[in-house]
Amino acid sequence: MPSTAAPGPPQRRAALVVRRVREAMLRLVHPVEARISPDGRAVAVAATGPRNAGLVLAPVPAGLRGADADARPPVLLAPREPSAPTDRHSPRWLPDSRTLLHIAEVAGPAGTDVRLAALDTASGAVRTVAAAPGAVEELLVSDDGKQALLLCAQDGAERDGMNLGLPVRLAAAPAPERFAPGTGRRSVHLVDLAEGSVREAGPAGLTVWNVAWRGGTTAVATVSEETLPAGYYGARFAALDLEACTARTVYTPQGQLDAPAVSADGRSAAVCEGISIVSGRPVVADLWTGSAEVVPGVEDATWLRFDDSEDTAPRSLWFAGWDGTGSRVGHTGRPGGTLWSGPVTLGGAGYRPELSLSDDGRLAATVLDAPGSPAEAVVARAEGPDAWDWVPVTALNAPADPTLAAVRTEETVWSAADGRTVHGLVLSYGESPGPRPLAVLVHGGPAWLWSAGYAPGDVLGLAPALAAAGYLVLLPNPRGSSGRGLEHARAAVGDVGGADLDDVLSGVRHLVDARLADPDRTAVLGHSYGGYLAALAAARTDVFRAAVIVSAPTDWLSFTHTSNIGGGYDHAYRIGGTDSPAELVRRSAVFADGGSGTPTLIVHGSADRVTPVGQAHELYRSLLRAGRAPVELYVYPDEGHEFTDGAHLLDAAARVEKWLAAHLGPPAAATCRAAVPGDAPPAQIPGTAGGDR
Numbered sequence: 001m002p003s004t005a006a007p008g009p010p011q012r013r014a015a016l017v018v019r020r021v022r023e024a025m026l027r028l029v030h031p032v033e034a035r036i037s038p039d040g041r042a043v044a045v046a047a048t049g050p051r052n053a054g055l056v057l058a059p060v061p062a063g064l065r066g067a068d069a070d071a072r073p074p075v076l077l078a079p080r081e082p083s084a085p086t087d088r089h090s091p092r093w094l095p096d097s098r099t100l101l102h103i104a105e106v107a108g109p110a111g112t113d114v115r116l117a118a119l120d121t122a123s124g125a126v127r128t129v130a131a132a133p134g135a136v137e138e139l140l141v142s143d144d145g146k147q148a149l150l151l152c153a154q155d156g157a158e159r160d161g162m163n164l165g166l167p168v169r170l171a172a173a174p175a176p177e178r179f180a181p182g183t184g185r186r187s188v189h190l191v192d193l194a195e196g197s198v199r200e201a202g203p204a205g206l207t208v209w210n211v212a213w214r215g216g217t218t219a220v221a222t223v224s225e226e227t228l229p230a231g232y233y234g235a236r237f238a239a240l241d242l243e244a245c246t247a248r249t250v251y252t253p254q255g256q257l258d259a260p261a262v263s264a265d266g267r268s269a270a271v272c273e274g275i276s277i278v279s280g281r282p283v284v285a286d287l288w289t290g291s292a293e294v295v296p297g298v299e300d301a302t303w304l305r306f307d308d309s310e311d312t313a314p315r316s317l318w319f320a321g322w323d324g325t326g327s328r329v330g331h332t333g334r335p336g337g338t339l340w341s342g343p344v345t346l347g348g349a350g351y352r353p354e355l356s357l358s359d360d361g362r363l364a365a366t367v368l369d370a371p372g373s374p375a376e377a378v379v380a381r382a383e384g385p386d387a388w389d390w391v392p393v394t395a396l397n398a399p400a401d402p403t404l405a406a407v408r409t410e411e412t413v414w415s416a417a418d419g420r421t422v423h424g425l426v427l428s429y430g431e432s433p434g435p436r437p438l439a440v441l442v443h444g445g446p447a448w449l450w451s452a453g454y455a456p457g458d459v460l461g462l463a464p465a466l467a468a469a470g471y472l473v474l475l476p477n478p479r480g481s482s483g484r485g486l487e488h489a490r491a492a493v494g495d496v497g498g499a500d501l502d503d504v505l506s507g508v509r510h511l512v513d514a515r516l517a518d519p520d521r522t523a524v525l526g527h528s529y530g531g532y533l534a535a536l537a538a539a540r541t542d543v544f545r546a547a548v549i550v551s552a553p554t555d556w557l558s559f560t561h562t563s564n565i566g567g568g569y570d571h572a573y574r575i576g577g578t579d580s581p582a583e584l585v586r587r588s589a590v591f592a593d594g595g596s597g598t599p600t601l602i603v604h605g606s607a608d609r610v611t612p613v614g615q616a617h618e619l620y621r622s623l624l625r626a627g628r629a630p631v632e633l634y635v636y637p638d639e640g641h642e643f644t645d646g647a648h649l650l651d652a653a654a655r656v657e658k659w660l661a662a663h664l665g666p667p668a669a670a671t672c673r674a675a676v677p678g679d680a681p682p683a684q685i686p687g688t689a690g691g692d693r
Contacts, residue, residue, distance in 0.1 A: 010666035014469040017403070018657040019650060021465040024401035025455045026050060026646045031396060032089065033349040033356075034377035036365035037097040040065055040358035042121065043365045043393050044091035044100050045377045046349070050646070053087040055102060057121055058393040060379050064363060088117070090136065090349070094193075095145040098122055101129070101193075103136045111171030116148060116191060130196045133189055135168045142215030143264060148191040149201075149213045149242075157184035158564040158609060160229040161444065161528055162277060162351065165551075165564070165610035165641030184227045188219065190242060201242035209235050212260035212269070217243040218287070220250065220269040222257045229610075230568030232256065237271050239287050250285045251292045255490070256572065258350075261304040261317070268315045270295075270304045275489050276447040276572055278302070279322050279352065279482045282332070284315055297337050298330065299485040303354035307333060309361060320346060320353040320366070322483040325411055325425055325452050327353045329364070329388065340388035343411070344370040345453040357382070365393075369453040371409035374400055400454075406430070407464045409452055414510035416479075420491075422503045423484065424476040425450050426511070427467035436472040437667045438517035439660065440544075442504060444528030444551075446480030446496075447489045459527040460550060460603070460643065460652050469657070470667030472517050478503030478533075494574040496529075497536045497587055504533060505543060520545070521664040525656070527551055528611065528641065535589035535619060538598035546663035547600045548656050551641050553611045554619040555591075556584040564609045590622040597628025601659040603652050605639025632659075 134152030187202030224231035258278035274280025316333030347367035348354030374397035480492030526534030531552025538547035576583035604616035
């Protein structure tokens with residue numbers, strides 16, 4: 001295709017490209033989760049877009065359902081929206097494969113009413129089943145379709161960074177806002193779907209963080225006494241008696257727990273054990289005997305489901321999870337475990353790989369996000385010669401933005417100073433006559449990752465925009481990241497800001513040595529924990545000519561006392577504690593030094609409770625007083641740990657681009673042209689697993 005570079009001086013051109021690509025990203029509709037009907041004939045998709053969250057209903061192609069399938073597609077209608085603005089999410093099919101339960105959040109002048117609703121997918125009629133006693137964070141349906149279980153957070157309950165770091169607000173914020181022990185609790189509630197009655201069934205005095213249930217009086221959940229998200233880091237696995245409202249500890253982990261599952265007979269339970277933002281190793285527990293064991297050979301699992309069919313080994317699990325910078329699907333009862341893996345991102349409600357299976361286990365649905373292709377709901381057969389060939393069933397984002405779609409994503413590998421192999425992604429656009437200015441974007445977590453996708457969203461969603469503007473963009477997954485096994489993820493414990501930072505710096509040397517990156521025009525940008533590493537790099541080294549710090553913890557001593565995950569997160573990573581304040585200070589970015597000074601731009605949300613805005617002010621004042629390099633701070637009103645307001649995101653992107661241009665110089669325009677027969681293939685990043693995807 002012809003060059004898409006905007007006319008004008010390089011700085012003006014780069015600014016226009018960054019804005020245009022970020023605007024294209026804001027127009028995307030994101031399928032959040034895909035749920036296949038029990039009979040395998042339809043997929044319900046929860047999607048978020050520029051205006052609201054809604055449900056999309058799509059038929060499964062008859063060819064995927066088998067030769068004996070009814071060739072007539074189901075008649076599916078979108079819900080008839082009421083006059084009040086309504087967000088709809090968490091679709092769950094009843095066994096009739098016609099009725100779709102979901103959560104409807106109806107905005108009104110007095111606040112938001114949260115309802116459990118039922119959609120008749122044949123007629124499009126929607127009815128309210130029951131009013132929910134809080135913000136619904138999980139909706140489960142019993143196998144017989146007679147009951148539902150709601151995991152609800154009270155108004156004012158605190159949320160973690162994965163959920164914006166903002167409190168639950170169903171009504172206007174109280175004035176004054178009250179903070180007291182036991183407030184903001186999460187608990188489970190049983191709903192009789194015929195009567196519409198709701199009763200609390202959770203254990204008194206405990207917070208439920210996530211839950212699994214198939215019906216009856218037994219559920220399994222991760223629980224803790226603490227109501228703040230800090231309590232999640234010390235949660236244990238428990239069996240809940242929903243009749244007696246009690247809990248019995250089943251498993252006490254060494255790390256953190258997520259993705260619980262329970263077998264149809266109620267005897268076996270499973271959960272993933274990992275570190276921080278969990279992907280990890282499945283643990284299977286026998287609820288009758290109390291025994292528990294780690295499933296061997298499975299790493300980075302993020303979703304589990306028991307296979308209750310008679311032809312599998314007892315307690316066999318379906319699983320999905322990360323695989324390097326891609327995703328995988330597997331089954332613990334099959335040879336080798338892994339059934340499929342690929343350089344794409346499979347998605348679910350928790351922003352991590354998960355599946356939805358038809359009742360017979362022959363079809364699977366998920367959300368697939370791949371370089372060059374916007375996310376869509378997909379379906380595949382789970383058996384046979386064409387198993388795991390994903391077929392799109394939605395087209396929410398066609399046609400793709402040409403510039404965004406033309407950004408190349410390649411995997412790259414390098415060796416750290418101590419010999420550890422480190423993986424990452426490199427984004428680029430078009431062709432460049434020489435080394436490009438380099439932007440290194442460090443993800444949060446640290447137990448998170450950069451995965452292969454269309455438009456990576458961490459660090460203000462800047463990666464594809466900067467690549468399109470002419471930067472070489474490195475997305476490293478240093479030790480502490482997910483995707484390379486639990487040992488790799490736990491390698492940052494007790495060493496935050498140590499070898500993980502060296503992994504990032506060695507990635508820069510890797511690209512400079514390959515003459516792909518200009519060593520005199522490099523910048524580091526990071527969000528959350530990635531912002532912490534970026535702040536350390538800017539203070540300790542002279543590798544970077546500019547730094548951008550977004551929503552970062554910068555002073556661990558104040559963090560442990562003010563963050564809603566303080567006392568949990570820092571304990572999990574052994575950063576220090578109230579009994580060792582000197583260690584908290586030693587590891588803090590506000591006290592780091594060693595370099596001559598890096599121009600630093602700080603961006604933060606005023607309402608963030610995971611890394612409170614005071615963290616940004618502390619870094620700003622410490623750098624201002626040091627006086628070694630320019631520093632600026634921008635605080636955006638009402639934003640949490642992640643920015644959601646489109647105008648704020650565009651404004652922040654423009655300020656970042658201007659900061660980089662001022663301190664690195666604007667990148668040269670990269671050309672993007674159609675391939676001509678006989679052309680040599682584009683140069684690959686050293687250590688890649690194979691070119692463009």
